[in-house]
Amino acid sequence: MTPATRAPLILASASPRRLDLLAQAGIVPDEVRPADIDETPLKDETPAALAERLAREKALHVHKAGSFTLAGDTVVAMGRRILPKAGDATDVSDCLKLLSGRAHQVLSGLAVCAPDGRNSVRTVRSRALFKRLTNSEIEHYAHAGDGVGKAGGYAIQGQAAPFVRRINGSYTAIVGLPLYEAVSMLTGLGYRSGATSPSGAE
Ligand SMILES: Cc1cn([C@H]2C[C@H](O)[C@@H](COP(=O)(O)OP(=O)(O)OP(=O)(O)O)O2)c(=O)[nH]c1=O
Numbered sequence: 001m002t003p004a005t006r007a008p009l010i011l012a013s014a015s016p017r018r019l020d021l022l023a024q025a026g027i028v029p030d031e032v033r034p035a036d037i038d039e040t041p042l043k044d045e046t047p048a049a050l051a052e053r054l055a056r057e058k059a060l061h062v063h064k065a066g067s068f069t070l071a072g073d074t075v076v077a078m079g080r081r082i083l084p085k086a087g088d089a090t091d092v093s094d095c096l097k098l099l100s101g102r103a104h105q106v107l108s109g110l111a112v113c114a115p116d117g118r119n120s121v122r123t124v125r126s127r128a129l130f131k132r133l134t135n136s137e138i139e140h141y142a143h144a145g146d147g148v149g150k151a152g153g154y155a156i157q158g159q160a161a162p163f164v165r166r167i168n169g170s171y172t173a174i175v176g177l178p179l180y181e182a183v184s185m186l187t188g189l190g191y192r193s194g195a196t197s198p199s200g201a202e
Pocket residue numbers: 012013014015017018034035039058072073074075076085106149150151152154155156157174175176
């Protein structure tokens with residue numbers, strides 16, 4: 001085994017959740033630099049294509065030669081319909097009315113830029129099924145503030161947890177960063193954090 005290279009890691013994110021999730025994997029970025037990009041979907045862009053494009057753009061926006069850069073993007077969709085990142089209680093309530101009693105997809109774009117110029121991008125797909133929500137549950141949650149700033153207007157790690165009957169895929173992806181895939185991509189491009197690297201079966 002060759003000695004580990006230790007190029008710095010930049011997390012291209014303003015999301016405290018992404019930082020916390022990385023810390024769970026024993027990875028502490030050397031720098032956190034939010035990427036201020038336009039997140040408007042392109043005409044006819046699919047949810048998966050949007051998540052992947054935004055993750056790539058965020059990573060490229062802040063990447064510096066000689067560093068690893070990691071970025072993610074979460075898109076909540078019902079079929080081809082992309083739900084907004086909720087800006088206020090009304091958005092949260094509109095999203096929950098759509099999500100109530102139905103299944104939706106969570107598309108998690110991931111992008112890693114390596115110090116040697118290589119890039120890796122992928123999308124992780126998860127699915128969540130919501131219970132049927134009462135008007136009072138919707139209004140209570142919308143005014144609690146928990147869903148504001150979240151894709152699809154809810155946070156599975158917060159007060160919306162009891163709304164989720166079932167998930168398929170990756171819990172950490174729904175929270176904001178698919179950890180298995182993120183760590184695999186980083187280590188695949190040569191990042192060494194000192195923490196365990198993924199191995200064996202998924
Ligand atoms: C569905 C869901 C989304 N979210 C969050 C994760 C993301 O932070 C957010 C989706 O917006 P993103 O644009 O993916 O991320 P962000 O704007 O918060 O941060 P940045 O672009 O700087 O990295 O929704 C949850 O926290 N829990 C959930 O259950």
